[in-house]
Amino acid sequence: MTGPRIVRMTAPTLRDVAQLAGVHPATASRALNPQTRPLVNADTARKVLRAAESIGYQPNPIARSLKTARSSTVGLVIPDLTNPLFPPIVRGIEDVLTPAGYNAWIVNTDNDPDREETQVESLRSRQVEGLIVATAKREHPLLVRLHRQGIKMVLVNRRVDGLELPSVTADDDAGVALAVSHLAALGHTRIAHLAGPQDTSTGVSRARAFRHAMHDHRLADDPALTVECGYWSETAGAAALRSLLDSGASFTAVVAGNDLIALGCYDVFAERGIACPEEMSVVGFNEMPFLDKMRPPLTTVAIPHYEIGGEAARLLLDTLDEPERHPRSVLLAPSLVVRASTGPPRSA
């Protein structure tokens, strides 16, 4: 027979635990925290833990944050969650942070510096212990300032000129080399590059890698065959390809700065009745989801998104643990996924 159950509306606090265990709240606090548990008598600790268990005590992270000025939380600054590149990175980050007892706050910036500043401010006011930043531009005053202020940061996919920050990126050199080798092996000699925005390190490094790769294959690196896209987007990719075609330049293959830019090419192919890969081959970069079901399935350079996220989280945790450690950067190896958007040039 069960007696009347008193149900309290507010969550149990440390005092409740202490009272139930017959100890002072300070002792209960020490017993509950693995760090300080050695300071307290083993029996007492057991008693406290049992009491906590019995009433379902959960420490209040807000009170803890207020006291410790820490939060077990890190901020994730990304341009736009709807870009399919980011969700797997986010998952990789979370899957490393969670077991380590950390949580991630995700914010979107829409590539708007003002919005970025507000969002970062809001993260800071929530006492995030560090930032994982995917929005870095080569010139990035905000990040420079944050770094000066001692904010712990890790960059993903991008880097900032002159800023020694830990970063995790794909090996762009190797990736672009794979793409160019593949096209060269198919017999292409006139290859164009639709470069990503040159205010991002990734845009620059892939463009540089493209020049080097062309040179390595003893192919003409015609400046007229490289066009910069204003954004990492389909529309920007389409616009860039249109301008290249309109310029009258002759080429039989395109190395796109990323998959979205490559997909923008598909739109232009449809507009102008260009057959891919018969008349024009395209290689993307990133291996975003569902490329295998595209028309045609897109050949692309695959990078390990999930691992990029995981590595970034690990680097940040390292930085939090050992603030003085010299910044490491991680380069992850890409691989080429050959599909049907590339083939031999028509007049090979």
Add this chain to the structure above:
Amino acid sequence: MTGPRIVRMTAPTLRDVAQLAGVHPATASRALNPQTRPLVNADTARKVLRAAESIGYQPNPIARSLKTARSSTVGLVIPDLTNPLFPPIVRGIEDVLTPAGYNAWIVNTDNDPDREETQVESLRSRQVEGLIVATAKREHPLLVRLHRQGIKMVLVNRRVDGLELPSVTADDDAGVALAVSHLAALGHTRIAHLAGPQDTSTGVSRARAFRHAMHDHRLADDPALTVECGYWSETAGAAALRSLLDSGASFTAVVAGNDLIALGCYDVFAERGIACPEEMSVVGFNEMPFLDKMRPPLTTVAIPHYEIGGEAARLLLDTLDEPERHPRSVLLAPSLVVRASTGPPRSA
């Protein structure tokens, strides 16, 4: 000539503002809070605001939360961010919450009830003021319990049996009717349905809508032509279609529970050399990104994801403002996007 700048390392607090303005912290607090500002002399208020501005004072949300047991934060419970359905919904939510002064905490559950419970617990301990839940199953003990405990919630895309909660969903009836009408108009009479999981309200309502629509078109609603997929995924869709084909049933078109299930059909078409749409038409549901570039471009029922998110956020804000208000639910109108995965049956 600029004098020496004193840089304080810790963020300015209310005391700093008060001191600078020459008032008591309580007065500063009242002046800073629009709610209580009328209580304080207009001149004093101005002085305080100016002081706050000058030292870049930002209230500490953690201290505020501890005091008020509120957080201006809502939790977003989704199964998996890498499902392309969710990012636009998340954006819609954020774009409504942000102007209202709220932030969103996103958590993934991976459809794992244990993980869901932990994540929700962590949200609650952070004093989130409400939850937007995209993981609802028809039977969902956790949500029932949270509702009993008075947690404010809004459901997106899904509903829970017997639980009167505000929800935002696409009008599944209308959507499926559009799909079936389209196929019927093309001349299809034997139409199959690859239903979503029947433990989700969406899976059930689309399956029911399918039966109704077939009936409305005086087409045979053969139970053998409906197969349930275990998950809303490509692999589950592929498996379901394989089993249907292997059963020897005859049909010329498929209404898929969602786009992923439809894309799973593409895999089977490739495996078995089935031409789409010549031998088999397929309609998806959701209009996820990049369907226009698929092979073949997928005909689908478009639902306004971004608006779904926005509506959900509005419903939650309403609930927070007026807790006693009767739960409303919002049904958003879908539209049909006809592409190349549907055509007349071969032997029409």
Add this chain to the structure above:
DNA sequence: TTGTAGGCGTTATCAC
């Protein structure tokens, strides 16, 4: 209209 005082739940620093 403004100031005073107390406390939200936790932890760090003292004593004992």
Add this chain to the structure above:
DNA sequence: GTGATAACGCCTACAA
């Protein structure tokens, strides 16, 4: 090893 006390930054009765 444990208890007392104060403080993190803010808000809000209550008093003046």
